[in-house]
Each structure stands twice: as C-alpha cells, then as structure tokens.
Amino acid sequence: MKYRIIISFLLLTASLAAIGQEKQSRKSKKTNSAVAEKGLIKVSVMYPFAEGKTFNMEYYETKHMPMVAGFLGSNLVKYTIEKGLANGIPNQPLPYMAIGIFYVKSLADYQAAIAPNRDAIRADFANYTNIVPVILVSEVVR
C-alpha cells in the first residue's frame, strides 16, 4: 500500500512536470514568432525594377548575402531574402525585383563592420545585378 502511494505520487509529479514544460514551450514559441523582431534595426537593401534591369537570385542567395552576413558577426540576428512578385496596386509596375534584409542589434556595430568591407561588397554587385539598390535603415516597432 505504501508503495502504491509512492508510485501514484511519482506519476502525478511526472504528469505535472510534463504539463508545465508544455506550457513553457508554448509560451516561448508565441514570444518567438510574435516579438522576435521588435526593437531590432532593419537594414533593407531594395533593388528597384526597371526595363533592362537584371537580378540573379541564385548568386544573391548563395554567394552575396552569405558573404555580407559573414562580415556582421554576432550583431546579426537574422537575414531574409524576398523576390518581388507584383505591385499591390493593379496595373502598376513591380516596385522592387528583390530585397535583402539584415536584422541587427546595433546600427553602429553594423556600420563599423561594413565600412572596411564596402569595396568588396560593391565589387560583388556586378556578379548578380545591374541595379543600384535603395537602402533603408529602420527600426522594428512592432
């Protein structure tokens, strides 16, 4: 009888521990997807579309972006790449062919990391595009 009580207690403890962990896990996931970007600095490198402009997405994704990301070290939280599909307003031309975005913790650290590598980054442009990009520095507020 004594052992039965011990076994029941152990089972109950294990169940409660498992439930607690599941709750914790769900909470972490929610936080991650909802506010992971908030407060970060976003450097968006946007390539405007125009007649005669070209963009090699495969080179950009496999060579250029990883090279720049490598310069940024632990200041880089993540980077994303998107391919322009259409203008959201019907019958208007595509605004951008592609956008590369670096999410960093510190703008000063980003600038310090890019400065000594600016020539290498610019020299690589010709390998994938003939577009001069627009670069926006912004802060994620939500």
Next chain:
Amino acid sequence: MKYRIIISFLLLTASLAAIGQEKQSRKSKKTNSAVAEKGLIKVSVMYPFAEGKTFNMEYYETKHMPMVAGFLGSNLVKYTIEKGLANGIPNQPLPYMAIGIFYVKSLADYQAAIAPNRDAIRADFANYTNIVPVILVSEVVR
C-alpha cells in the same frame, strides 16, 4: 524489491519523456526563428518620405493596422511595423517614413479579404497620413 524496480522504471520513463519533450521544444523554436517566414507572401505597404508629408505612428499601430489585420483572418501569419530612420547611403534622403507588412499564406485569400473592405481601409488613410503608399507583393525565399 519488486516495487523498487517499478519506481526506478517510472522515474526513468518520466526523465526520458522530459528529455524528449525538451528536444522537441528546442527544435520547434529553432524552426520558428530561422525559417518561419520562408515561403510566405509578404505584402509591404511602404510610405515614401517627402517634404510636407506626415505620418501618425501611434494611430497606425493602434488603429489602422489592427483593423486591416482583422480583415485577414487565419490567412494572416503575422504583421510587423517599422519606422524609417535613415537612408543607408550617407547624405541621401530617407526613402520611407514607415512600412507595414502583412505575412500571409495565400495571396488569393488576401485579395479576397481586402476587396470588400478597400473603401474602409482607404477612408482611414486620412486619419494618420497624407502619403500615398507604394505596395509591394513579394515571396520570402529565405
């Protein structure tokens, strides 16, 4: 002795279950932060900066964006808001004052949800800005 073996077995099972759950949880978190956006459609509503243009970020964040998000239902994975800080190229004007981004699973569903609410959305513009936005539809490839 028999009970001791049972207790040991139960403790072992509980430990293994806890370890398994922890591993699963870490895996999910990693997936969330690293590739959560990949494959999604991004609708970026970008407000260009120019002299005399105004933008009320507080209204945009607390009223306009939640209203539009409400129209999108379960097709909406998340939305973000960013505040333009500077041009990434020194001595160039700020490209955009603000950007609101909807991450959706289906572009067709997005369009179907927005169409019947277009007038309400446009009528709300005057409450926070005098800027005509640029809207880019893109696909997150990385």
